Amino acid sequence: MIALFRSEWQHLIRHRRVSLLLPGTVIVVWFVGLLLFQLSGAIGADQTGLTPLFNAQIGHLFATGLCLTLQGWLTVVTPLLAISFFPVFDPSPSLSPAHFLTRLLALWALMVLCIIVTLPFFSILPLFGSMRLAEISWALSVVVTTTWLISTLALAGITLIQQRPAGLFVTYIVILGWFLASFLITKTSTSLTIATIIVAASNPFAALIATLAPAFPPAGPIASDLNTLLQWTHGVVERDVPLYLLYITGSGLAILLFIGIVGFVSRPKPRRWQHFDTWWSVVLVVYLTIAYAMREWWLPVLATTGR
Amino acid sequence: MRSCRSHTIVLLLALTLQAMLWGLPLTAFAQPNISLKLSTPFGGQYVVRAWLPLKATLSNKGAATTVTITGTPADASVQFTRTIDLAANEEKTVWLYVFLAQPTSSVIITVIANESVLLRQEVPLLLRPVERMRAVLGASPVASDLFAAGSLQPTDVPDHSLGLSNLSVLAFFALDDPLSSEQQSALLEWVYGGGHVIIGGGPSAVSLQSFLPPDLRAAQIVGVTPLDRQPLRERGGAEMIDPLIGVKLQPRSGAYAVGDPDSTPWVEYPFGRGRVTQLAFEPKALQDWEGQERFWSTLAQPVVLFATGIGQSSQIASRQIETLTPVLSQLPPIDTPTVAQGYIALTGYALLVIPAVVGWWWWRRRIVPVMTLIYIATISTGGSLWWATTNAAPTHTALRLTLIEPINQTQARAQTALTVLSAMPRREVVSFNYPVVTQPLPINTDSDTGGPFPQATKTVTLTLTPWVRQGILATMELPAPQIRATLVIDQEQLRVDVQNDSPFTLRNVFVSYADQMIFFGNLRPGVRSAARWPVIFASSAYPETLGTQIVNDLRENGLLIGRDIKRRAAILTTFIDAAIAALPDRFDPGPFLVAWLDQDPTDSASTFIGQRETLLVMRLRITGQGRLILPMGWLRIDPSSQDTLACPNSKGVQLSGSTAEIRLRLPADLVSFQADTIRMQLQTTNQVTGRDLMVSAYNWQTANWDEITLTDPSNFSIPAAARFLRNGELRLRFSGTLDQVGCIVVVSGARGVVP
Structure with missing residues (x-):
């Protein structure tokens, strides 16, 4: 399996798309950062004397903007990278679960590499005196989770459909539908229910904002922009609800289920019980057991309806 | 394969078991080896926006431990805590003070050790207005509930002035033991802040005086004498036939005798914003007199009484905080970092x-x-x-305003208002050089007033919520900075002497009396400076507070500079006004010394993010004897002693009807001043002539009103004025069509002698 992974990884990093993706990701993040600085500088000229901690407001704007950009950008490009594993026109042959898993791991590793090369931009966030390393780490954790989830979804979709253009199209449709549905349901919800929280938490952008939102400034010129953003991502859910805990927990389960389903469906027929299935079952049970044992970590998010 | 599966099952079982163990709550049981006895010295009676003192006796029958005693008003979340180290088999009595911001039915007291609640008790409370919160050590002289708390023992007197803040009057009629040094300091501070102490006379007068702080001795006892009963008759509204024998009182400098100075029944001594009333007679000597109830209720009145948001207060600290509150939210901005x-x-x-x-x-x-x-x-x-x-920018900004008020040569009171705004959650440890009692500031929102607010500690930890302005007010007692400032009678004029023997540099020193002030500049340690009080002052056309005057003066002379000048000026103005805390119906023009200290003596930390101001405000004594020419403006209208209303612009008084009476007063240290001539200037809204307005002055010797002949009402003199000025008080009566006069501003100066 290690040899298989090396093969898939070598295949991936020799792809021209990847050589464009990495500098492209860095340049996109740099460009957005530049825009944010210009924006905050234009506001800051008038506001520094009025707002006691305007530096921190700029820091929040910068952090939020960078995280959203990085996550949005990687969400868009991940399916494009996922198709690199498949032939252009021919239907892809049946795939063993181990083969699927190694492709997925290679894609995950590439996503992590994409995030690593953008880290210097995040490392200047402490300059503004508004972010703790814990908050930045949680935000990056959500970005990693999202890219892994999208990677799994894209790879699973294309593997199951076995046609590259069709798989890509369906993947984008599913992602778009998922995001739109969660945004619209959250925005239009008027009462705080468990369903509302689950829908909000299923939105990667809401989960990302939730890592930063508790420290959002309540007032000020930048605060109003951030609060508008919160209305779209959180709706009636309060800003200090740690949606990301539920999101990360749920994403882990979703990834496991995707792997299990695709590993079973895409394997050559006749489909029999394999070592992969045993290990997958063990990992699933362990995951569920840990999730249950650590329910104090993510379950209180659902209890916030009682506030 | 079978082995692999059994391993898997074992692993799953182990994980499930571990998960069940994680799910079980942990319970700890405290060891009940601590007992608690609680008492309130004033019978559970309290005043809103004042501190409730609770005496807690903790007994430890187990091993040495550290306990935290916490007081929380019912239906509130705020916690006032005190941490106590208890040795094995030790009993300790401590005071816990609970600030009651709202009416409440009880206070919950808990004793906590090792994060476990050991004891919980509820103390029922009874609301009472502050003007009726009088207490007496010894027997109450009246049968009614004039004194809300009677027969107190010396041990019932709290050891911190805040514990006395819900009293307006405290009478000492019997005292078996001297007060402890902490109690004496507390009492001194309380009187300085507006409290009224009445000290009994008669046979126990000498021992009573010796048991109380020397600074509160209003008079010296020089013998025994029959007393002047007229002041008692006036206040009691009843004839007093029997002679009244008491001690002969000789007022100290700044105190004045009521009634006949040779046989005064009591002496009044203003101390800070409060007063000491030293009786010459034993209180029970009046027990058969029919006017005694009315007499005591008239005599035992609060000196300072003003409305607060939810009631009334008799301690000026409440007004100081109220005045300061609007600027506590004006935090200094942090520079945006260079990106x-x-x-x-x-x-x-x-x-x-x-x-x-x-x-x-x-x-x-x-x-x-x-x-x-x-x-x-x-x-x-x-x-x-x-x-x-x-190069990171600070994560928080803060405003720390420390007011230091020397009470006497050795003791000072400091109040530090600290407001912090943080962009991220953090725990801010605030250190003080002296033990503090802390309370929430009114800027705190409901969700952040929980505290805890510790007492008798030098370290306070603030748990900061992002973007929520949070603050504490810390009150502490500290040694008075060695700064001597006096007004000396010298060559018929007043001279201001300021000697800075403290280790601090005094910045921008001002000495003021009412709207007049002298600027001394900066005084480094060891420097002495003197200046004569100018004879002529240009009075401002607008009623400006002292803070406004000082800050305007600094700005005009280029001593207040910087990019954030508007906000800083607003803070400094309000800070000075809060420190002076002038009340509209109270005569308290000073003289004051106002200066900034270059270091905060309450804080040892060298670095501070934000703005830090340390203001020293002290009252100057007037000393010396001999001839004196008092400049215009030193004999001023006493707003507390006339029935006229203040004018809309707060400058002068509004006269109405056909007759009106005003009283003019000298500062307390000049009560013995004997005037030869009094010069007066009257400014009125509408032009008046001598025919429109008749002026009479009260003749203390004949007890009649003598008409003053005047050609120009706007500027005239009263010759042979000794008969009109007594105990620093001049009474004037205006007659005529006063409704046409409008607002009247009276300023006076005098020429005479201080014996």
């Missing part, structure tokens, strides 16, 4: 390094250089993180 350098470096990284590395590798080997990219990104991240951390 350009860092972003230029990131631009190089984004546009040159990464594209170049990836491009070169791709051109040479058709592969992405993963490890090289990770190294470059890691090194860049490390460098960037180091640069950002080194």
Whole structure:
């Protein structure tokens, strides 16, 4: 399996798309950062004397903007990278679960590499005196989770459909539908229910904002922009609800289920019980057991309806 | 294969068991070896926006431990805590003070050790207005509930002035033991802040005086004498036939005798904003007199009484905080950090390094250089993180305003208002050089007033919620800075002497009396400065507070500079006004010394993010004897002693009807001043002539009103004025069509002698 992974990884990093993706990701993040600085500088000229901690407001704007950009950008490009594993026109042959898993791991590793090369931009966030390393780490954790989830979804979709253009199209449709549905349901919800929280938490952008939102400034010129953003991502859910805990927990389960389903469906027929299935079952049970044992970590998010 | 499956099952079972163990709550049981006895000295009676003193006796029958005693008003979340170390088999009595911001039915007291609640008791309370919160040590002289708490023992007197803040009057009629030094300091501070102490006379007068702080001795006892009963008749509204024998009182400097000075029944001595009333007679000597109830209720009145948001207060600290509150939210801005350098470096990284590395590798080997990219990104991240951390902007900003008021030569009171705004959750440890009692500031929102607010500690930890202004008010007692400031009678004029023997530099020293002030500049340690009080002052056309006058003076002379000048000026103005805390119906023009200290004696930390101001406000004594020419403006209208209303612009009084009476007063230290001539200037809204307005002065010798002949009402003199000025008080009566006069401003000066 290690040899298989090396093969898939070598295949991936020799792809021209990847050589464009990495500098492209860095340049996109740099460009957005530049825009944010210009924006905050234009506001800051008038506001520094009025707002006691305007530096921190700029820091929040910068952090939020960078995280959203990085996550949005990687969400868009991940399916494009996922198709690199498949032939252009021919239907892809049946795939063993181990083969699927190694492709997925290679894609995950590439996503992590994409995030690593953008880290210097995040490392200047402490300059503004508004972010703790814990908050930045949680935000990056959500970005990693999202890219892994999208990677799994894209790879699973294309593997199951076995046609590259069709798989890509369906993947984008599913992602778009998922995001739109969660945004619209959250925005239009008027009462705080468990369903509302689950829908909000299923939105990667809401989960990302939730890592930063508790420290959002309540007032000020930048605060109003951030609060508008919160209305779209959180709706009636309060800003200090740690949606990301539920999101990360749920994403882990979703990834496991995707792997299990695709590993079973895409394997050559006749489909029999394999070592992969045993290990997958063990990992699933362990995951569920840990999730249950650590329910104090993510379950209180659902209890916030009682506030 | 079977072995693999059994291992899997064992692993799953182990994990499930562990998960069940994680799910079980942990319970700890406290060891009940501590007992608590609680008492309230004033029978559970309290005043809203004042401190409730609770005496707690803790007994430890177990091993040595540290306990925290917490007081929380019912239906409130705020916690006032005190941590006590208890040795094995030790009993300790401590005071706990609970600030009651709202009416409440009880206070919950808990004793906590090792995060376990050991004891819980509820103390029922009874609301009472502050003007009726009088207490007496010894027997109450009346049968009614005039004294809310009677027959107190010396041990019932709290050891901190805040514990006395719900009293307006405290009478000492019997005292078996001397008060402890802490109690004496507390009493002194309480009187200075507006309290009224009445000290009994008669046979126990000498011992009573000796048991109380020397600074509160209003008079010296020089013998025994029959007393003047007229002041008692006036206040009691009843004839007093029997002679009244008491001690002969000789008022100290600044005190004045009521009634006949040779047989005065009591002496009044203003101390700070409060007063000491030293009786010459034994209180029970009046027990058969029919006017005694009315007499005591008239005599035992609060000196200071003003409305607060929810009731009334008799301690000026409430007004000081109320005045200061609007500026406590005006936190200093933090400069936005310079981002350009860092972003230029990131631009190089984004546009040159990464594209170049990836491009070169791709051109040479058709592969992405993963490890090289990770190294470059890691090194860049490390460098960037180091640069950002080194140049990071502060995460919070704070405003720390410390007011220091020397009470006597050795003791001072400090109040520190600290407001902090943080952009992220943090715990801020605030250190003080002296033990403090803390309370929430009115800027705190409901969700952040929980505290805890510790007492008798030098370290306070604030748990800061992002973007919520939070603050504490810390009150402490400290040694008075060695700064001597006096007004001396010298060559018929007043001379101001300021000697700075403290280790602090005094910045921008002002000495003021009402709207007149002298600027002394900066005084370094060891420096002495003197200046004569100018004879003529240009009075401002507008009623300006002392804070406004001082800050305007600093701005006009270029001593208040900076980019944030408007906010700083507002803070300094309000801070000075809060320190002076002038009440509209109270005569308290000073003289005051106002100066900034270059260091905060209450704080040892050298670095501080935000703005820190340490203001010293002290009252000056007037000393010396001999002839004296008092400049115009030193004999001023006493707003507390006339029935006229203040004018809309707060400058002068409004006369109405056909007759009106005003009283003019000298500062307390000049009560013995004997005037030869009094010069008066009257300014009225509408032009008046001598025919429109008749002026009479009260003749203390004949007890009649003598008409003053005047040709120009706006500027006239009263010759042979000794008969009109007594105990520093001049009474004037205006007759005529006063409704046409409008507002009247009276300023006076005098020429005479201080014996």
